[in-house]
Amino acid sequence: MAYNTDTHAVAVAHGHATFMGVDNRKMAFWAFIGSECLLFGSLIATYLVYKGRSLVGPYPHEILNIPFTSFSTFDLLMSSLAMVLALAAVQRGDMKKGKLWLLVTALLGLVFLGGQFWEFSHFVHEGLGLTTNLFGSTFYVLTGTHGAHVTVGVIWLLTLWIQALRGKLGPQNAVTVEITGLYWHFVDVVWIVIFTVVYLIQ
Amino acid sequence: MFSTGLGPIADSVFAGTTMLIAIPTGVKIFNWIATLWGGQIRFTTSLLFAVGFIAMFVIGGLSGVTHASAPSDLQQTDTYYVVAHIHYVLFGGTILGLFSGIYYWWPKMTGRFLSEGMGKVHFWLTLIGMNLAFFPMHFSGLLGMPRRIYTYPAELGVTRFNQLSTIGAFIIGIATLVFFWNLLRTRWRPSNAPANPWGGATLEWAIPSPPPVYNFTVIPTIASRLPLWQTERHGPMTPLPDRPPVPIHVPGGSWWPMITAFGLPIIAIGALAHLIPIVLAGAAVVIVGIYRWAFEPFEM
Amino acid sequence: MSEQAHATTGTYLRIAAILVMITLIEVGIFYVPVFQSVLVPLLLVLSAVKFTLVVMFYMHLKFDNRFFTFLFGGPLLLALVVVVSLLFIFYGAVRLRTGM
Numbered sequence: 123m124a125y126n127t128d129t130h131a132v133a134v135a136h137g138h139a140t141f142m143g144v145d146n147r148k149m150a151f152w153a154f155i156g157s158e159c160l161l162f163g164s165l166i167a168t169y170l171v172y173k174g175r176s177l178v179g180p181y182p183h184e185i186l187n188i189p190f191t192s193f194s195t196f197d198l199l200m201s202s203l204a205m206v207l208a209l210a211a212v213q214r215g216d217m218k219k220g221k222l223w224l225l226v227t228a229l230l231g232l233v234f235l236g237g238q239f240w241e242f243s244h245f246v247h248e249g250l251g252l253t254t255n256l257f258g259s260t261f262y263v264l265t266g267t268h269g270a271h272v273t274v275g276v277i278w279l280l281t282l283w284i285q286a287l288r289g290k291l292g293p294q295n296a297v298t299v300e301i302t303g304l305y306w307h308f309v310d311v312v313w314i315v316i317f318t319v320v321y322l323i324q
Numbered sequence: 325m326f327s328t329g330l331g332p333i334a335d336s337v338f339a340g341t342t343m344l345i346a347i348p349t350g351v352k353i354f355n356w357i358a359t360l361w362g363g364q365i366r367f368t369t370s371l372l373f374a375v376g377f378i379a380m381f382v383i384g385g386l387s388g389v390t391h392a393s394a395p396s397d398l399q400q401t402d403t404y405y406v407v408a409h410i411h412y413v414l415f416g417g418t419i420l421g422l423f424s425g426i427y428y429w430w431p432k433m434t435g436r437f438l439s440e441g442m443g444k445v446h447f448w449l450t451l452i453g454m455n456l457a458f459f460p461m462h463f464s465g466l467l468g469m470p471r472r473i474y475t476y477p478a479e480l481g482v483t484r485f486n487q488l489s490t491i492g493a494f495i496i497g498i499a500t501l502v503f504f505w506n507l508l509r510t511r512w513r514p515s516n517a518p519a520n521p522w523g524g525a526t527l528e529w530a531i532p533s534p535p536p537v538y539n540f541t542v543i544p545t546i547a548s549r550l551p552l553w554q555t556e557r558h559g560p561m562t563p564l565p566d567r568p569p570v571p572i573h574v575p576g577g578s579w580w581p582m583i584t585a586f587g588l589p590i591i592a593i594g595a596l597a598h599l600i601p602i603v604l605a606g607a608a609v610v611i612v613g614i615y616r617w618a619f620e621p622f623e624m
Numbered sequence: 625m626s627e628q629a630h631a632t633t634g635t636y637l638r639i640a641a642i643l644v645m646i647t648l649i650e651v652g653i654f655y656v657p658v659f660q661s662v663l664v665p666l667l668l669v670l671s672a673v674k675f676t677l678v679v680m681f682y683m684h685l686k687f688d689n690r691f692f693t694f695l696f697g698g699p700l701l702l703a704l705v706v707v708v709s710l711l712f713i714f715y716g717a718v719r720l721r722t723g724m
Contacts, residue, residue: 144689152692156699163703167710192651196644203640206682210633281615300684307682311675318671322654323664 151301155308162312165267166319169260176255182324185248187241194237195317201230202310205303212286215293221286224299227306228279231272238269261320268316271309278302326394327401335394342392349385353378368522369443373424376451380416384409387462402472404482405465411458420450423503431517435533436510442502449499457492460485525550530564541568578620584613631681639681646670 140146173182208223242262250258282302285291291299326335356378365371387409391397400406423446430438464482476482520529529552531539541564544551551561587609594602650670653659659666680686685693 142689142691144691148688148692149695152695156696159696159699159703160706163707167707170707171710171714188651188654192647195647199640199643199647202643202678202682203636206636207633210636304683307678311678314671314674314678318650318667322650322667 145297147297147301148304151304155304158308158312162264162268162315165260165264166315169264169320172256172260176257178255180245180248180250180254180257182257182261182320185245185250186321186324187244188321190237190241191317191321194234194241195313197230197234197237198310198313201227201234202307204230205306209296209299209303212291212299213293213296217286217292220291220299221283224279224283224286228276228283231276231279231306235269235272235276238265238272242266264320265316268309268312271312275302275306275309278305325401326397339392339394343389346385346389346392353382353385368427369438369440369447370424370427370522372444372447373420373427376447377417377420377424380412380420380451380454384412384414384416388413400465402470403465404461404469404471407471408458408461408465411454411461415454415458423447423450426507428522429528430507430510431521432528432533432535434510435515435517436513437517437521438506438510442506442509446499446503446506449495449502453492453495453497453499455492457489457496460488520552525553527551530561538568538572538574541565541572576621578617580613580617580620584610584617587611587613630687631684635681639677643674643677646674 142149204223204227208220208227211217211219211223242265250261252258252262279302282291282299325338330338356374360375387405391400391406391409427438427443430436464485467480467482469476469480469482469485476486517533519532521533522529527540527544527546528535530544544561544564546561548555548558554560587606590606590609591603592606594600594604594606650667653663653666679696685696
């Protein structure tokens, strides 16, 4: 059977013509984000259901540090700003700014992770472990899963940054930066919810 | 589940919805019969399994309806009555349907025929074995034989039933061996299946067996649900060209998604066995897989 | 402020400023005792606003095909329903009315 495959180059800016006219990768990623809503929703629900039912301490009001966590929240919000500035830069072809803002986003993410590490080790030192009580279990699983997502996001951002350094990133494949942004913003949005529900509503 | 202490409201809701499901299920049974009605019935292996599926599934559905009633389910739950029900629907239903499909589409997928003689042996042995294995479980279950226990006192009175089930199970085993041999044997048969060995009416029978990687040379235009047949209002669709008139873009295949997925059970096994090196190895497989997948050239 | 199909850098900066301000307000009312009785609903509303701003503007959902809104909104709604249902099952309506 004689048939040819298309021989056009790796041009992914417009993607292939699709039935609904939307980039299929963006559609796939929004669907994934929908599923992540359910994942974090169930972890948050578990936290809420067990809230106030720990038999032994440490208890949230004794151990959660609002000023410190407010700083972490601020850090993530700024990283979302950096992400969106990175995307805007890449879309208009300004790769110098694009590289800068991608790196800033990743670094802000690392700062957040550093803060999480410090917070967790401080809590463990204060006697709150994963199996200490209900608060420990639900708290560490929820914020730990979020932290794991941030870690993946940082690795993703740094990979993109390295690709940009090698000249492989540009406005023609800005969609990849956009999708990275979708992931990163979602991680930030989840943190907004966690900050409110875990730290502020005690 | 009615024995878990949900309370009368939850029990009623579940009982009601379960009974309601019996209505569309009944419609399905009539659908399947209607599919056969008025047709020229040829007792190929595939059809035997299809008819067997309908019959066995109805039996499984009947015992299922008895589960819907909370009081009767209280006696049946966690007994072998449930096992009888689930095996009639799952084995008698799903698996027989699966076998039917395999016999039907094997020539299309591979270009070779399965042996009809062996297929019929497979069918009859399976049907007899399956009923011998699972029908007695209705009785032993109602006599009180519990699930998930591995030995029973003789006073329970279910020994005979269990012995029958054992014989039935071995018959199923032999039947399945016949089936596997039938499948394996096609490796050495000629690749001579035509496009439409059964005279089917649907689109898959319009392309060669096995189909080319792009399936259809052009997207067919159809006017009825039976495109390949002459119907009352429509003729058969125009035949497809042998070769694609315009180049067809087929996305390239890749091993990396599967390799990436394979890393996940490695992580899980390492975690279960408390062996960190295996967890790390699995994580490495996932990470390398993702990177190689992401940076693979887009086209074939 | 030209926002037809795309937000500008200025918009992004303004949104960032609003997000920071709302966070400060949230932390603020956490500490001020006057607001204790309405703390929970107020915090939920404020974080919902932050959530919406990030999703609509940073994630570009406002300007994208409507389909994406359904693709995200559906599961989000489902997650909310699941969380609320679980709370009702495990807490009962009484505890919820008296506040957590």
